[in-house]
Amino acid sequence: MDKNTLKEIGELIYGVKIGTPLIYDLGLNGVKELLSGLDFNEIIADLKLADIDNTMILIAQKLTNIVDSYIAHSFIGFEGALDRLKDYLDSNNKKLYLVASMSHRGWNDSLYEEFIKVVISKVNPYGLVVGATRPEMIKKVRSDFKDKIIISPGVGVQGAEIGSAICNGADYEIIGRTIYDSLDPLNSTKEVVKKQREKVSECKTPKT
């Protein structure tokens, strides 16, 4: 996707999530260049960090001049992992999102109540990631963590209807392949925004 298209898309959406494949393709300097001068409210590094404290902080450090936020896995636990990552990000004014539930079939939500939820409470992150393909999990996580920003992948190519995650309680939907695999990403973005508005206005209208 060229920078002009990205600039136009940036005006239609809240923020952008970058991942490992892009970083490998462009290198850190290339990613910085690609994103500079664009109008995103938030740039999220979706590296699904899931390592010991020392390694995650080393990785996070290398991206501090590019991104605002990082996604890490709750699953790795607090002591010696998310505790120090959270401290590091706090002291650098960066935000942390923790994965509460993923969008693919094999993800095991039976571990949420007694394990994932406990880790999230200890870490107290800025936000949470909950797959849009799991509407009941979005509702549950929203009810457990009322003040957290919930972002939701799994919309579009992965199966969930555009707008449905927001209707269930998420704050933002993460649209991946529907836009970046499109032959006309700008137009696809406009369609996504339109569909999302329609769906949301439908579900948020009080039934009479």
Add this chain to the structure above:
Amino acid sequence: MDKNTLKEIGELIYGVKIGTPLIYDLGLNGVKELLSGLDFNEIIADLKLADIDNTMILIAQKLTNIVDSYIAHSFIGFEGALDRLKDYLDSNNKKLYLVASMSHRGWNDSLYEEFIKVVISKVNPYGLVVGATRPEMIKKVRSDFKDKIIISPGVGVQGAEIGSAICNGADYEIIGRTIYDSLDPLNSTKEVVKKQREKVSECKTPKT
């Protein structure tokens, strides 16, 4: 660490594990160049892959001409994640290691028996990762998966004694900061090898 030192170290050890910080620093071409012509039996990409199938395969693809093996997390589950990653790696003659237990304090081994172990059995990976700081877990995983290669981080700076993981049933110990943070990495490697041999000959000698 310069390439000559790395070459000399390569003659003393079995293989090398590369991670995200190195890839960010050098770029994929830089890593390829650094490792070319060196005499490692195995190069392992320790990215702690923990995402949906599509993303993990995209990442793995970019490293196929550099590494022999990949480390992924068991906890992401089988369907829509490790199932397709394993198929992809099999068809490209690459090996998969799954994390069975990590070395830091916050890692929760109470999920091993009913969850992690089940995922590992479904995926049937080449090898497993078990932290050296958890001797009982190495023994348990070794007894559950007799034919799998067990590699063990957490030796040295993270606290476990050199050689102890092998004594408990691991096949290889992963030595990180003890070597790469050393002012004299070649000499530190020699010391590690010596200590490991001593410890292992001690524990493997039948008591009379």
